[in-house]
């Protein structure tokens with residue numbers, strides 16, 4: 710099967726974007742994992758499959774598949790890429806779009822400076838959304854992993870996130886602790902693990918060990934979850950600049966019960982096609 714695609718990136722989080730509206734595309738987990746391979750395939754963090762909307766208030770629906778072939782409920786950097794894609798391909802001329810994923814609906818605005826702002830909806834703390842075995846609805850939890858006790862924030866943006874604070878982002882134990890917490894028994898569906906250094910109340914530095922991928926250069930839902938977790942711990946203001954290894958995102962959250970807004974870039978890298 711010949712699959713045309715567009716390679717895109719959102720501050721270094723990279724995607725294979727497929728228009729599954731114009732031509733139905735069916736890929737199984739093994740094929741997605743092969744396509745994700747950076748030597749034997751296209752190479753990407755996530756595959757984004759754009760589909761016709763599943764309900765009237767959405768303009769487009771997209772599904773997200775991690776590099777290991779697992780499907781995820783949301784992708785913040787991917788949402789900006791999808792918004793840019795449908796505009797550049799002439800699939801819509803709207804300045805404001807409504808996108809849906811399996812777990813979220815969001816509105817997007819194209820800024821005059823070329824950046825895209827996404828209303829990411831409200832963060833969720835219900836245990837069924839952040840698959841935790843914790844009973845209480847606390848904002849932070851203590852979990853033990855390999856003899857060490859970690860204080861974490863647990864937040865869902867439509868996908869599960871675990872956020873812990875570090876003093877120095879450069880030496881953060883992302884490769885050692887990321888997999889341990891991501892696959893911790895408290896997260897039956899695993900979790901994306903954010904390591905957050907608070908620079909000041911309006912800026913953080915963040916590295917994310919992503920479920921189904923490993924450490925990426927940027928994670929949009931991870932940036933949202935980190936600001937939510939930091940704000941709930943009274944460490945951050947409403948507007949926060951999030952410095953990730955691949956670039957910056959601007960996150961705004963007025964507090965519980967309010968929507969999270971994320972602003973950042975998304976760019977096309979190249980067009981291609983692959984026979985799989």
Ligand SMILES: N[C@H](CCC[C@H](N)C(=O)O)C(=O)O
Nearest residue numbers: 781784785786868920929930
């Ligand atoms: N690895 C994530 C999906 C991609 C999220 C990330 N790339 C973003 O920009 O939000 C998960 O399994 O929930």
